[in-house]
Amino acid sequence: VIENHDKESLLIKYVDDHATEAEREQAEGLIRSDRTAADFVQQLEQTRHSFVQALPPANDNTVDMINKWQPEAASSQQKGFGLKAICATLVAGFFAGHLLTAVTDLGANLYKSSADNQTGQQVTDATTPEWVRLVADYHLLYVKETIADAQVPVELAKSDVSGWLARNTNIPELTDQGMQFKRAQQLSVDDDVLIQLAYLPENNKPVAICIRKTTLNKNTDISYSNHGEMDYALWQDGQHAVVIVGQLNQPELELIAEKVRSTLFDA
Amino acid sequence: MSNINNTKTDLIALLPRLQRYAGNLCRSSGDADDLVQMTCVRVLEKHEQFSPGTNFDRWAFTIMSSVQNNHLRAQKKHQHQDISEAMLYTQDDNESNTYHAQVMTLVKNLAITQRQAISLVYIEGFSYRETAEILDVPIGTIMSRIARGRAKLSQQLLSNDPSAVQGGQ
Numbered sequence: 001v002i003e004n005h006d007k008e009s010l011l012i013k014y015v016d017d018h019a020t021e022a023e024r025e026q027a028e029g030l031i032r033s034d035r036t037a038a039d040f041v042q043q044l045e046q047t048r049h050s051f052v053q054a055l056p057p058a059n060d061n062t063v064d065m066i067n068k069w070q071p072e073a074a075s076s077q078q079k080g081f082g083l084k085a086i087c088a089t090l091v092a093g094f095f096a097g098h099l100l101t102a103v104t105d106l107g108a109n110l111y112k113s114s115a116d117n118q119t120g121q122q123v124t125d126a127t128t129p130e131w132v133r134l135v136a137d138y139h140l141l142y143v144k145e146t147i148a149d150a151q152v153p154v155e156l157a158k159s160d161v162s163g164w165l166a167r168n169t170n171i172p173e174l175t176d177q178g179m180q181f182k183r184a185q186q187l188s189v190d191d192d193v194l195i196q197l198a199y200l201p202e203n204n205k206p207v208a209i210c211i212r213k214t215t216l217n218k219n220t221d222i223s224y225s226n227h228g229e230m231d232y233a234l235w236q237d238g239q240h241a242v243v244i245v246g247q248l249n250q251p252e253l254e255l256i257a258e259k260v261r262s263t264l265f266d267a
Numbered sequence: 268m269s270n271i272n273n274t275k276t277d278l279i280a281l282l283p284r285l286q287r288y289a290g291n292l293c294r295s296s297g298d299a300d301d302l303v304q305m306t307c308v309r310v311l312e313k314h315e316q317f318s319p320g321t322n323f324d325r326w327a328f329t330i331m332s333s334v335q336n337n338h339l340r341a342q343k344k345h346q347h348q349d350i351s352e353a354m355l356y357t358q359d360d361n362e363s364n365t366y367h368a369q370v371m372t373l374v375k376n377l378a379i380t381q382r383q384a385i386s387l388v389y390i391e392g393f394s395y396r397e398t399a400e401i402l403d404v405p406i407g408t409i410m411s412r413i414a415r416g417r418a419k420l421s422q423q424l425l426s427n428d429p430s431a432v433q434g435g436q
Contacts, residue, residue, distance in 0.1 A: 009410040012417075018395075040414070043421035051389035053371065055283040056290070062282060062304055066275050069311045141304070149297045 011037060015044040061143050128227045129234075131194070132243050135210045136230035139245045142206040147198045150183040157184040157197070164193050165211060165240065168266040171197060172209070177256050178202045207246030209260055214241050222257050224250065233257035237265055274314040277323045278307060284324070284391060285331060291375065291386040292335060306331040325393065329401045332383070373423050374416075381416030384409050 007030065013019040014027035030037045128136075154171045162169045164186050171181050179199040186193055197209040220236040233244045233253050242264065244257055285306060289299040309330050317326055374382060387398040388409075395413075399406040 005407050005411055008414040009407065012410055012413055013395075040418070043418045046421040046424060047370065047417050051370070051374075051385070052367070053287060053291075053390050056286050058279060058282040059286060059300065059303070062286075062300075062307060063279055065304065066278055066282075066307055066311065069275070069308075146300070147297075149295070 007037060008040070011041050012044065015041060015048060061145055065141060128225065128232075129241075131212060131241075132232060132234060132245075133227050135194075135196075135208065135243060136227040136232060136245050139206070139208050139230055140228070142198070142208070144200065144205065147182040147200055147206055150198070152181075152183045154181060157181070160184065160186075161195055161197070161211075165195060165213065167238075167240070169195075169211070170263055170266070172260045172263045174199055174256060174259060177252070177259065179207060179256070182206075201246075205247050207244065207248065207256070209264070210243050210245070211264075212241045213239055216241075222254075222261060224253060224257075235261060237261070240265070270319075271311070271314055273319070274311065274317065274323075278310055278327065281324055281327055282307075285327065288328065288331065288386055288391055291371075291390065292379065292382060294375070302331065302334060306334050309334065322397075325397055325401060328387070328391070328393070329403075332401050332403070335383070370420065370424065373420050377416050377419060381412045381419070384412040385416045388413060 010019070010023055010027050010030070013023060019027060027041075031041055032038075158169065158171050161171070161184055171184070174181070179201045182198045182200050184198070185196045193213065195211040197211075199207045199209070201207060214236070216236060217239050218236055219238065222233050222235045224231070224233050226232065229247060230245050231248050231250075231253055232246075233256070235242055235257075242260070244253065244260060246253070248256070282303070285303050286299065289302040289306075290296070293299040293302060306327065310327050313330070317323065374385060377385070383402055384398060387393045387401060388395060393401065395406055395409050399409045402409065
């Protein structure tokens, strides 16, 4: 007597031409004697030749990313950011799809960045806060196509972001600055959250606004600096640190930062 | 230990298959792109763990499966996302009304575990055992998922358009 799973396996192998001679004989005997088996084989036959699917061309952006990947970046994993962080953040992007989703642990070291480093007071690259470096390193991977197809309704994003930050948060309107809101994502740093709002400029690479709740509660001026190829604007608004990252010239970044600062949170 | 340049070459050669598999798993091209990109980063990051001479394709697909499983676990934690995602999900408009397109559309509507098994075996060409290893489940589970998936496909094809089935034989 053949158990059900064994029967299924036998008949699938038979239909797929993977059965041995002995198995073929066994399957054919089963089909002759068992109506259920015969019906099952008929079902399998109906989809037997249906799965041919052409290969798509390799995505140029992904090929470029692979070619540029440097193994030295792996050394920064030991510090809790760099590639590990990039990888984790990509998980976040994948989880989020077109929407917002809580995601993955970005690493304890990131969470342990000091309170002093969480504000915009230190602006040289050498003292760029770890979480800002993480955001900037990750954002390097963003190209236009990364978010071009995304289009999350602003009201939906506003509602979710406000919920996650436990603070009324707006999705800044930046069309005057030539940027269209595309999607929002939530990263997780242990049990802490890091929100990313992604925008697509008309003629430039994506720009991101990232918000992180800190242990501080104060307001600071906006500081401007860069980390590698990424320019950023950073400030503290109450309990939240905000950073804008992108490849922008100083006047553009200042305009955007001032607009975001004045509209991101309700007074 | 694998040479990073060899890994890059192998990975770029494998990229179209990873993209195809991701496209069959994900409901939007954006999700598929993200899945592929993160898989590539993981493969590069772990390249020293790959043993030259073994099957690179299977190793890379295993990594993609791991990434996908993490995604599924996260989805279970955040079921409230499903409604919104469903609102935003739209089927590809460019699929012609052919038998093959009909089948592939139905494949995309299968349960994710059935979609994984069917895609790996019948589209990517892995053996049942290799598929079981990639998905880290017993081979009997793979056979069962294939059986359930193909039975469902067959039923749906018959109920949608019996004549189309004949046309595909």
